[in-house]
Amino acid sequence: MDMPRGYPDAMSAASVFPALEALLPRIQKPIQYVGGEVNAVVGDWDAAEVRWALMYPDAYEVGAPNQGVQILYEVLNEQPGVLCERTYAVWPDLEALMREHAVPQFTVDAHRPVGAFDLFGISFSTELGYTNMLTALDLAGIGILAVERGESDPIVVAGGHAAFNPEPIADFIDAAVLGDGEEAVLRLTDIVRDWKREGRPGGRAGLLQLIAASGVAYVPSLYDVEYLEDGRIRRVVPRQSGIPWRVAKHTLMDLDEWPYPKAPLVPLAETVHERMSVEIFRGCTRGCRFCQAGMITRPVRERSKAGIAAMVANGLQATGYEEVGLLSLSSADHSEIAEVTTYLADCYEGSQTSLSLPSTRVDAFNIDLANELSRNGRRSGLTFAPEGGSERMRRVINKQVTEEDLIRTVATAYAAGWRQVKLYFMCGLPTETDEDVLQIARMAAEVIRVGREVSGRRDIRCTVSIGGFVPKPHTPFQWAAQLDHETTDARLAKLRDAIRSNREYGKSIGFRYHDGKPGTIEGLLSRGDRRVGRVILQAWRDGARFDGWSEHFDFDRWSMAVHTALADEPVDLDWYTTRERDHAEVLPWDHLDSGLDREWLWEDWQDSVGEHGVEDCRWTPCFDCGVCDQLGTSIQVGPTDLGLPDVGHPEVRVGSPG
Amino acid sequence: MRLRYAKRGRLRFASHRDFQRALERALRRADVPMAYSAGFSPHPKISYANAAPTGTASEAEFFEIGLAQMCDPDDVRLRLDAALPPGLDIVDVVIARTSDFAERLQASRWRIELPGLTPAEAEVAVAALLAAEEVIVERMTKNGLRTFDVRGALCAARVMPTADGGAACAILTVVLRQATPAVRPDDVLAALRSVAPSPVLTGWHTPPPLVTREMQGPLAETGSADGFALGDPLAADREADQT
Ligand code: SF4
Numbered sequence: 001m002d003m004p005r006g007y008p009d010a011m012s013a014a015s016v017f018p019a020l021e022a023l024l025p026r027i028q029k030p031i032q033y034v035g036g037e038v039n040a041v042v043g044d045w046d047a048a049e050v051r052w053a054l055m056y057p058d059a060y061e062v063g064a065p066n067q068g069v070q071i072l073y074e075v076l077n078e079q080p081g082v083l084c085e086r087t088y089a090v091w092p093d094l095e096a097l098m099r100e101h102a103v104p105q106f107t108v109d110a111h112r113p114v115g116a117f118d119l120f121g122i123s124f125s126t127e128l129g130y131t132n133m134l135t136a137l138d139l140a141g142i143g144i145l146a147v148e149r150g151e152s153d154p155i156v157v158a159g160g161h162a163a164f165n166p167e168p169i170a171d172f173i174d175a176a177v178l179g180d181g182e183e184a185v186l187r188l189t190d191i192v193r194d195w196k197r198e199g200r201p202g203g204r205a206g207l208l209q210l211i212a213a214s215g216v217a218y219v220p221s222l223y224d225v226e227y228l229e230d231g232r233i234r235r236v237v238p239r240q241s242g243i244p245w246r247v248a249k250h251t252l253m254d255l256d257e258w259p260y261p262k263a264p265l266v267p268l269a270e271t272v273h274e275r276m277s278v279e280i281f282r283g284c285t286r287g288c289r290f291c292q293a294g295m296i297t298r299p300v301r302e303r304s305k306a307g308i309a310a311m312v313a314n315g316l317q318a319t320g321y322e323e324v325g326l327l328s329l330s331s332a333d334h335s336e337i338a339e340v341t342t343y344l345a346d347c348y349e350g351s352q353t354s355l356s357l358p359s360t361r362v363d364a365f366n367i368d369l370a371n372e373l374s375r376n377g378r379r380s381g382l383t384f385a386p387e388g389g390s391e392r393m394r395r396v397i398n399k400q401v402t403e404e405d406l407i408r409t410v411a412t413a414y415a416a417g418w419r420q421v422k423l424y425f426m427c428g429l430p431t432e433t434d435e436d437v438l439q440i441a442r443m444a445a446e447v448i449r450v451g452r453e454v455s456g457r458r459d460i461r462c463t464v465s466i467g468g469f470v471p472k473p474h475t476p477f478q479w480a481a482q483l484d485h486e487t488t489d490a491r492l493a494k495l496r497d498a499i500r501s502n503r504e505y506g507k508s509i510g511f512r513y514h515d516g517k518p519g520t521i522e523g524l525l526s527r528g529d530r531r532v533g534r535v536i537l538q539a540w541r542d543g544a545r546f547d548g549w550s551e552h553f554d555f556d557r558w559s560m561a562v563h564t565a566l567a568d569e570p571v572d573l574d575w576y577t578t579r580e581r582d583h584a585e586v587l588p589w590d591h592l593d594s595g596l597d598r599e600w601l602w603e604d605w606q607d608s609v610g611e612h613g614v615e616d617c618r619w620t621p622c623f624d625c626g627v628c629d630q631l632g633t634s635i636q637v638g639p640t641d642l643g644l645p646d647v648g649h650p651e652v653r654v655g656s657p658g
Numbered sequence: 659m660r661l662r663y664a665k666r667g668r669l670r671f672a673s674h675r676d677f678q679r680a681l682e683r684a685l686r687r688a689d690v691p692m693a694y695s696a697g698f699s700p701h702p703k704i705s706y707a708n709a710a711p712t713g714t715a716s717e718a719e720f721f722e723i724g725l726a727q728m729c730d731p732d733d734v735r736l737r738l739d740a741a742l743p744p745g746l747d748i749v750d751v752v753i754a755r756t757s758d759f760a761e762r763l764q765a766s767r768w769r770i771e772l773p774g775l776t777p778a779e780a781e782v783a784v785a786a787l788l789a790a791e792e793v794i795v796e797r798m799t800k801n802g803l804r805t806f807d808v809r810g811a812l813c814a815a816r817v818m819p820t821a822d823g824g825a826a827c828a829i830l831t832v833v834l835r836q837a838t839p840a841v842r843p844d845d846v847l848a849a850l851r852s853v854a855p856s857p858v859l860t861g862w863h864t865p866p867p868l869v870t871r872e873m874q875g876p877l878a879e880t881g882s883a884d885g886f887a888l889g890d891p892l893a894a895d896r897e898a899d900q901t
Contacts, residue, residue: 017668024671025713025866031676034668036743038683266683268669268676268743320683320741352700 013045016103017111023097031269032060033094035108038266039318041073042110043083049196050189052076052084053107053117053154055136057129058548060108063088064265065273067327068123068160071260072181082189085109085117089132090139092545098139105140114140118192120154121185122173124162127525128518128548130169133158134540137172144537146174146221151204157188157217164249164296165473165589168525168532170220174208177217178592179249179296180282182258187216209243218247218592225530225588231570233529233586248593249296251633255282256307263318275323275356278311279303280340284329285617285635287625288387289398289608290426292472293329296594298627300618304640305336305343312344316353325356332359332366335618335638341372343644349375360385360424362401367413381420382413389425389440395611396431398604403443407450414451414460421447421462427491428469428483428516431609437491440464441498448505463510464499466492468519472526474594476604478587481580482523485516492516517555521547523577524562529588532576534565595633597626659723659734660759660892662750665716669745674709677746684741685723690734693724707763708874711842716871720763720891722754755898762876762891763836765813768843770830771868780817780828783854787846788815795848804839808849811841813877814886833886835877843869 024030045051054073056063063069069086076084085107090098098104104113114120114136122133134144142156143149149156158166159177166176177184191214195207202209212219222243226234238245252258264276281302284294303311312324326340334340337357344355355373359366362384370382386401388394394401410421423444427437444464451460468488471477483491492513499509524532539561546552562573581587583602590598600623604614617623618635628634665672672680682702685692694700703724710716731751739748772780787793793809813833820829834841847867875891 021668022866030671030713031673034671036669036745038680038687038741038743266680268672268680270675270679274679317687320686322682322686352694 013112013116015111016106016113019101019103020098020106020111023094023101023103026097027093028091029269032064032088033090033106033108034268035111036268037064037108038320039263040109040265041077041084043077043085045083045110045112047081048083049081050083050119050193051117052082052119052121052185052189053087053112053114054084055087055089055114055120055122055133057089057122057124057132057136059091059546060088060267060269061271064267064269065271065277066123066125067261067277067279068125068181070265071258072121072123072185073265074261074263075182075258076185076189079186079189081193085112087114087136089129089136089546095135095139095545105136115142115153117154118196119157119188121157121159121177123181124158124160126548127162127168127522128553129162130172130525130536131540131544131547133169133172134537135545145171147171149174149204153204155192155204155207155211159184161293161296162526164292164592164594165526165528166218166220166592167225167530167588168528168536170530171533172536173220175211175217175219177250178247178594180252181250182252182260184216184250187214191216209240212243215244215247216250219243220530223591229570231575233588235586236588236591246591246593248631249595251299251301251595251631252282253301253633253636255279255301255303255636259303259307259311259314262311262314264315264321266319266321273325274321275325276315276319276321277325277327278308278315279327280308280331280334280337281328284333286330286333287398287604287614287616287623289396289476289604290387290429290469290472292475295475295596297329298595298625299633299635300333301636302334302336302638302640304638305340305644306640308340309343309347309644313347322352323354323356325358327358330359330361331357332361332369333618336640337369338365339644341369345372345375359383362386362406362409364409364412367409367416367418370413370418371416381422382418383422383424384409385424386443387424387426388429388436389427389438389443390436392611393429393432393436395613396608397426397429398608398613400613400615403446406443407446410447410462411450411454414455419457419460421451421460423447423462423464425464425466426469427466427495427513428488428519430477430480432483434491434494437466437495438498440466440495441502444499444509445502445505448508458508461508461510463512464495465512466495467514468516470519470523470526473587473589474596474601476601476608478527478601479581479583479585479605482520482577483516484574484578485520488516488519518547518550518553520573520577521553521555521558524558524573527588528576531566531569531571535561538565595627595631597624600625659725659729659731660752660754660895661721661723661735661738661748662892663719663721663742664747664749665710665714665719665745666747667715667745669743670715671713672746673712674706677709678704678706680742680746681721684738688734688737688741690723690738691726691729693726707760708766708836708840710871711844714843714869714871717749718766718871718874720759720874722759750892752892752895753899755895759891759895762889762894763874764877765833765835765888766874767831767833767872767886767888768846769818769870769872770832770843770847771827772830773827773867775828776826777817777820777828780830783850784815784817784830786853787812787850790853793849793853795845795852797842797845797848799839806839806841806845808841808845811835811837812846815846816886831872831886833877833888843867 056066087107142153155174157175158173163176283297283300387399471480692702707720735751815832818829873888876889878887
């Protein structure tokens with residue numbers, strides 16, 4: 001059935017919980033829909049001038065721990081006159097009942113209908129959440145297409161990494177925020193507040209113009225996309241004067257001024273991360289060419305030692321968690337990480353609190369850190385990410401690790417008492433051949449051989465984990481051809497056979513791989529243009545939901561949808577995925593400024609094919625990627641003179657009293 | 659220390675595992691000095707009794723904690739209650755002075771609200787159930803399909819009088835003896851359905867019944883007239899503490 005449309009401002013915000021409550025005994029894991037998390041905030045609806053609903057478009061167990069949403073939730077709720085609540089994707093069992101009983105998409109905090117808010121922000125870490133956005137819009141009674149929305153519907157704002165190319169969802173969103181959200185949501189809030197205070201001049205359209213003109217967010221409906229006959233884009237032009245030709249990303253410069261989340265949420269339901277996280281820096285300058293996260297979050301901005309120590313102590317006190325993760329794209333790269341880990345290990349030695357540092361750096365330093373953090377004896381496993389199987393591939397992707405480095409590092413780990421090592425790789429990288437990938441089998445066997453030798457044990461293991469590479473916007477590989485899923489799968493099968501057939505070492509090597517089909521659709525959604533919106537809508541109508549979950553993803557449904565939706569266009573699935581682009585082609589996201597100079601990216605792409613590497617720009621001279629001068633930003637790394645508090649300081653000492 | 663807590667409102671949808679996690683974190687936030695088990699991965703000493711099923715509210719759930727040092731029960735109650743989310747409420751705390759606590763949890767009194775069923779219809783079904791010698795129902799458990807004798811575990815059952823005649827919602831009170839495997843309120847509903855098949859009863863799942871454990875404790879020694887009276891299982895500890 002169709003959901004009721006539009007919620008008039010006053011009566012609309014009543015809790016839908018009574019209606020929802022009757023449905024909860026009939027579904028799986030009802031606890032995920034009831035809210036009530038420790039540190040959740042239920043604001044005063046009537047006292048708020050600007051109301052945000054924030055969504056992570058995946059199941060609660062994945063969405064609730066998301067740092068981005070938790071940060072913005074707290075930042076917004078701290079503002080006077082601002083209210084922010086959260087919502088997550090509902091599973092199909094509840095979706096069906098909500099449709100049957102006309103229960104709209106609701107927030108978990110106060111169970112208010114999402115349609116009653118002023119702004120509806122959705123954070124996309126991955127493109128595979130797009131169909132869940134459509135479900136939420138539909139259940140909320142908000143028009144799925146932006147052009148269908150009424151005056152009282154919320155402004156739908158996309159953010160997160162996927163928003164760096166929002167063109168495939170351009171028809172469904174009203175605006176997209178690029179980059180760090182903290183300041184951007186506050187500026188959007190100001191714009192909406194002023195507009196409401198002034199009596200909503202120009203209505204919804206007037207507000208969108210204000211947002212676009214301010215440069216805070218990209219408003220796709222104010223741009224026209226013109227195409228060439230062969231299907232490529234001719235140009236993207238603003239539809240009116242006063243609208244910027246290019247929209248730039250937001251960059252938060254001083255992390256110590258933004259110690260969020262201060263009081264992380266502690267869900268009652270079980271989630272994928274049963275720990276609290278402290279973000280120790282943003283950005284990464286290693287320059288791995290496949291890595292969109294590393295490219296779009298430049299430059300590196302570190303949190304100070306003292307800032308980290310305080311966030312760990314306060315966060316543990318506020319949550320009661322037993323584990324703290326020191327989070328970032330490449331945590332061992334914090335310039336003062338050795339001091340930080342030693343300090344934290346001293347603070348929590350003898351307590352039940354454990355620390356983890358997600359890092360996949362292939363070097364001995366990484367193992368020193370891991371040893372330090374596992375002083376209390378829990379040595380589960382270590383992960384390293386050489387990413388490319390052969391020395392040549394690693395030059396192509398600029399992952400500067402030699403085979404010798406890898407073997408030496410892994411040997412050190414086994415010698416230090418670690419029993420289990422995970423190795424991450426990618427398949428389908430530009431210029432890759434079967435031979436490049438098959439080298440992984442040889443390398444893994446060598447890892448076990450050396451590991452047995454140095455540890456003197458036969459029960460050591462290594463797991464090879466490998467997935468298909470998906471070229472992403474704003475990276476040097478944005479022009480590259482994606483490997484088709486048939487070849488990807490065939491290559492992975494050869495690798496599996498090569499590992500299994502090793503009599504001597506094969507049994508000690510685990511092999512985990514992801515088949516290539518979801519990667520092809522991810523590739524379509526990552527580098528697609530506005531025409532791909534029709535495909536998303538078609539696939540969603542045909543039942544696509546939770547596409548990031550293999551048990552829900554259906555490749556045939558998507559390829560049928562491509563067929564149907566693009567029947568009248570000179571483009572198809574291959575055109576978007578396996579086609580290499582040339583320098584002159586206008587890319588769908590060229591008018592969106594990630595701070596990286598397009599020519600620099602192109603040269604890096606050319607260097608890549610020529611198998612040249614570049615160094616990390618934190619320690620070596622600048623390579624003019626463009627971020628720092630264009631955005632007026634700079635690299636922020638230690639040493640910081642802010643010292644660490646005493647180990648025994650009562651504010652920091654948390655955990656079990658003996 | 660022995661603690662009684664309530665699981666109320668929307669938090670009745672918390673499973674027992676959800677509660678365990680929330681409790682361990684709340685104990686840390688509240689700085690309760692827990693004793694830890696020895697061994698490779700030490701965990702706080704907590705033991706739980708007969709948790710009510712997910713989706714069922716309760717006013718009488720119990721658990722015990724081991725402390726590293728003596729604490730004032732009232733202080734623990736206040737701090738722990740403040741650290742737990744509203745809806746998971748610590749209602750009583752005593753120092754454990756007796757050893758037969760588990761044996762005192764002999765039976766539970768459950769309140770079952772059945773929207774969509776009139777008291778008169780419920781009366782018929784309850785009378786039929788009480789008249790039977792044995793009523794066997796089946797339920798899928800973790801260990802496969804099991805059978806339960808509901809009548810055997812049932813000490814008492816009655817339809818509660820409602821103020822307005824309760825045309826739209828019958829309220830039952832039942833007392834079930836603790837047994838292994840445990841007979842649960844949903845088994846009672848299944849039993850009622852099987853002894854008094856009626857077209858009305860099939861409507862019980864929409865809207866679903868609201869079940870609350872009102873009390874859990876020793877059956878009254880003297881056997882009170884109707885068998886509904888249950889004692890406070892923490893009373894013995896409290897008395898021992900005062901003498
Ligand atoms: S180290 Fe490489 S893969 Fe990791 S975040 Fe940095 S650029 Fe990306």
